[in-house]
Amino acid sequence: MSMNTHGRPTQPVAANADGAASFSGNRGLDLQEPLIFELGSNTRTGVDLSDEKITKSYLGGLERTQPINLPGLSEPEVVRHFTRLSRKNYAIDMGIFALGSCTMKHNPRLNEKMARLPGFGDIHPLQPQSSVQGALQLMHTLAHWLTTLTGMPAVAMSPKAGAHGELCGLMAIRAALVARGNARQVVLCPESAHGTNPATAAFCGYRVEDIPANAKGRVDLEALKARLGPDVAAIMLTNPNTCGMFEPDIKAIADAVHAAGAFFYCDGANYNALVGKVRPGDLGVDAMHINLHKTFSTPHGGGGPGSGPVVFSEALAPFAPIPTVIKNADGYHLIEEENAESQTTFGRMVAFHGQMGMFVRALTYMMSHGADGLMQVAEDAVLNANYILASLKDVMTAPYEGPCMHEALFDDSFLKGTGVTTLDFAKGMIDEGFHPMTMYFPLVVHGAMLIEPTETESKATLDQFIHSLRGLAKAAVDGDANRFTGAPYFAPLARLDETRAARQPILSYKEPEMLQAAE
């Protein structure tokens, strides 16, 4: 038996493959947690409600007769359940989260505090407008920041996420073309586009065709010009593109698109590289969504809620969706219906006015930085990505020449012949204590690894990250494939069987007796 420096055993019992089992199933701070359905009971509740006697019912005979079968727990049990679950997650608060295209930057807690001011959190969307002047002022102020930063004349605030913003932009484009008398048939997207772009264009009734790319991972301008014609409604282009590169011909692209009578939709997913430094309006953009949950640090929350306001050019502004906020001599007004001020609107995208909670957080973030701080954001985001690119390109393989913008792209050619895939490499990063980069996207690069550090990582953090990735790359090339192919070894769970989940879908909990009864 091996001994530690205190002369005591290093293992409780003789070590075996899966470690010695504990009596509880837990091990130190690694705590197992059942489902709420395995813990609670249908008669227990963690909320004390009034004991008002109920004597009358006006339900028209529609009372529920079947049980719901929802277990409840006391408050201490609920707090413990979700606290234990939380500890099975990686998060920005724990370390660098270099997920390319997702802009996982620090989420300031001041944003959370401001969103919870009762004057923003405890007001109803259908209150009389005289009772919510401050809320309308906040929306109007945020709109001013967004239009000024982007150099665009108008903004639609209501879209609830990036993809929803894309839909908003494409619908405005279609409405503008219809108003001109011809909706046209085709939207051009590069192969490297986010999947939402073609999905959105198809939703608006357009056929999607590829924009050709050149060897440098940029749009092939001459090929694009050759393709443009009276059938093309719009191009959808991400800039910086999904390879993390700025499109150097962007103005020429915009000019060619406009000359062909089409519109330029810019996917603003990568706006963090430009914020406060480059105004998309100066590049000829007609519409661009802004992911407040990326560039302006509203929390990703494990998958939403997001927020995706869309800025518009003069040509598209009249078609923007309602509601909008305007200001005149007697205060702020919400335009909720088609009327004289909004008669060309393409309509309404959501029940109310958009993601107010996210608006408060985003404006808090913007005011904290100011125009000067936001410029520094873009510069540091680009600096950090280039630092990673420069520090790793001799051991990993970069498909395109730098400099990059806010994210660094690698392919899997450095792994050729090692038996290690991009997926394995990513799982190896988990064992190093990092969230992996974006894998297998963009599709134009083989085994893509897209690393976006963001501006809120310190040099010391980046150095440790680079040190680990260099070590992993060397280990893979030196033949230590086992380090990767069985990884992660040190996460709460080993690799999960996604094929099984899709072939035999179990999408809700069934009690053992329900399963038995079904058999």
Next chain:
Amino acid sequence: MRYLPHTAPDRQAMLATIGATAIDDLFVDVPDGALGTQPIAGLGHHMSEMEVERTLAAMANKNTTASSVPFFIGCGAYKHHVPASVDHLIQRGEFLTSYTPYQPEIAQGTLQYMFEFQTQVARLTGMDVANASMYDGSTACTEAIFMARRITKRGKAILSSGVHPHYVAVAKTLTQFTDDVLLCGEPHVMPGAPGHDMDWILNQLDTDTSCVIVQNPNLFGHVADLSELAKAVHAKGALLIVVFTEVVSLGLLKSPGEMGADIVVGEGQSIGNGLNFGGPYLGLFATRDKYVRQMPGRLCGETLDAHGKRGFVLTLSTREQHIRREKATSNICTNSGLCALAFTVHMSLLGEAGVRRLAEINHARAVSTAERLQKVAGITIVNSAFFNEFTIQLNTPSRQVVHDLAKHNVLAGVSLERLYPKHKALENALVVAATETTTDEHIEALADAFSKVLA
């Protein structure tokens, strides 16, 4: 700047590693004239925490909060009490600052609550399966119409006039460039047969119909048994989509699943989530097992890890845009994760006993409100049956009355003149909602204020 860690020497050292002399060397591809060298004009300079707090608090203080006055506004968003532990738990950094769980080995916290959420929603609605949430009730409703088209391969959808007019507007907007045909009922405070425009719907129903969309309780607060409608819809090979805007009602009312719904969608804000001036909210979406592959949105499923331990992953993603691109079931790329977590925590606190009791109290508070308002001259209660909101008819246009009542510091309800500006017949009607937060004093204040304003 407090959120940016680099010092000037850090930046210089990093530029040296990169081989650049100045930061703008890295922006070399940006066209001349477009690259800013000075901060963008017309915006403020950076601010301390304290300065930002002052600026925003000044805006917040101009608003009348729901908790500060007698408050009876509903119509799609409801004021409920949210236990303190809910907001504490959703602010844990491991939940708040994590991403979509694409690396399941280090995202089991998010995935397990998604699985719990899906199960809770499926059980509440009386359905087999629910997704991991949508943006809000209105977008969930439109997605349900598209799903019905995919299943039935038909394009005609019939919307009851009891569906929230903003939900109808969203559906109309999003179908204007598709082949879908929407037939929308003419709004009326007392539509057709008990609570619903049943006859009109049955007259429109044919074998070209993909779905019938009915809200229950509806915009006017009426509740109705939809079982017979479900049979009629199914007899034509169409689907019944049931919408709700008040999820608490499911604690007390017969579930849509029990009444024969094929797809159930609604707004989940009432459980765990504050009013937030309209967002972020929580779209709920549930259906039958047989339709799951036509469902939009994220789904979490159970599986095993390499050691045979139970775990959870995102699954059936071949429906989704990042795999299917232009052939996806929806372009949706996110869910309303943190709002879903708030829902799940609150629902785990309530349990079946709590959610039933909460629903009973909501109904009882609304009954007390209705009975008191009935005694006010100039007010007629429209509903014979309701859950926690109901429609009243005034002797004068309601929008002005709402404004006048606000001057008495009472937020009385939603004027149908505001929701249906083009329907003169509805201009005297007002929808009044009560919840467990409504006290007897609030009800008295409301009745008093009405007496003064209507006199």
